[in-house]
Amino acid sequence: MTSIGIIGFGAIAQYVARELERGGLRAAVVLARPGREDAARAAMQIEAVTDADALAERADLVIDCAGHAGLAAHGPTLLGAGTRLVTLSLGALADEALVGALEAAARRGGGVLQLASGAIGALDALAAARVGGLDVVRYTGTKPPRGWAGSPAEEALDLGALTQAEAHFTGTARAAALAYPKNANVAAAVALTGRGFDATEVRLIADPAATQNTHRIEAEGAFGRLDVTISGHALPDNPRSSALAAMSAVHAARRETEWMRL
Numbered sequence: 001m002t003s004i005g006i007i008g009f010g011a012i013a014q015y016v017a018r019e020l021e022r023g024g025l026r027a028a029v030v031l032a033r034p035g036r037e038d039a040a041r042a043a044m045q046i047e048a049v050t051d052a053d054a055l056a057e058r059a060d061l062v063i064d065c066a067g068h069a070g071l072a073a074h075g076p077t078l079l080g081a082g083t084r085l086v087t088l089s090l091g092a093l094a095d096e097a098l099v100g101a102l103e104a105a106a107r108r109g110g111g112v113l114q115l116a117s118g119a120i121g122a123l124d125a126l127a128a129a130r131v132g133g134l135d136v137v138r139y140t141g142t143k144p145p146r147g148w149a150g151s152p153a154e155e156a157l158d159l160g161a162l163t164q165a166e167a168h169f170t171g172t173a174r175a176a177a178l179a180y181p182k183n184a185n186v187a188a189a190v191a192l193t194g195r196g197f198d199a200t201e202v203r204l205i206a207d208p209a210a211t212q213n214t215h216r217i218e219a220e221g222a223f224g225r226l227d228v229t230i231s232g233h234a235l236p237d238n239p240r241s242s243a244l245a246a247m248s249a250v251h252a253a254r255r256e257t258e259w260m261r262l
């Protein structure tokens, strides 16, 4: 039986723990930052540890729900210990030094980094289209103003006073991923699947009329044209994060335990 660990105990982590249990799997241990063990234990109702070595001893499948800082801090140790690590922190992979450290650890220890699809879909089609060659890949992320709280959008716009949709970022997926660690993981997923971090065009928009988080991928290439939009409900506990992102982490973890995989 697979032993499952979770990094973080925020909105996504708590959803993941609940849904795993509903599906007959159970997370056994949560990794929290030092000093946060009691809060983690109370939130998740499971054993809490504060370092990746202790997590690797107790879990062979770990789901990272702690954002870029969590993957950077614990990913190399876990992969070096042979752990299968599912992550939602795809934007962290815009940092080439971190990618190098993760790859070296995985090759040394036999761990595998599984990228969850997160709040977007259609990545299978984009990956296939890459084979024939992609000329343009564009990602547009739109959220209500409260979905951009705590991000650089607060410096670019007066989020509380918006009367119409406004872009607060236009640039490459690499710049978006590095500047918006809590909000541009989808941009990173699109980049990693399609034309890479530096050739993927990104626009991030705050829309006071929006009630959902909308993610749109437009791509053109030898295959033809793709235009996919997902309008996702936010998680009740965090307006920045879409429910589909949490669902994708559960799906990725369940997939790891199944004999037939889609």
Ligand SMILES: NC(=O)C1=CN([C@@H]2O[C@H](COP(=O)(O)OP(=O)(O)OC[C@H]3O[C@@H](n4cnc5c(N)ncnc54)[C@H](O)[C@@H]3O)[C@@H](O)[C@H]2O)C=CC1
Residues within 6 Å of the ligand: 007, 008, 009, 010, 011, 012, 013, 031, 032, 033, 065, 066, 067, 068, 069, 070, 073, 088, 089, 090, 116, 117, 118, 119, 120, 181, 182, 183, 185, 186, 238, 240, 241, 242, 245
């Ligand atoms: N791939 C995707 O489509 C998406 C990815 N995300 C990523 O997931 C992350 C988590 O989202 P939420 O649960 O909604 O956020 P949240 O703010 O509710 O929870 C974050 C949790 O991570 C913990 N944490 C932070 N640094 C840590 C570290 N070094 N070690 C251990 N724990 C640490 C915090 O204490 C907290 O429990 C986001 O920051 C974002 O990077 C979020 C939405 C979509």
Ligand SMILES: O=C([O-])CC(=O)C(=O)O
Residues within 6 Å of the ligand: 119, 181, 182, 183, 184, 185, 186, 187, 213, 232, 240, 241, 242, 243, 245
């Ligand atoms: O959950 C979402 O809607 C997307 C998100 O925050 C991200 O891309 O990091």
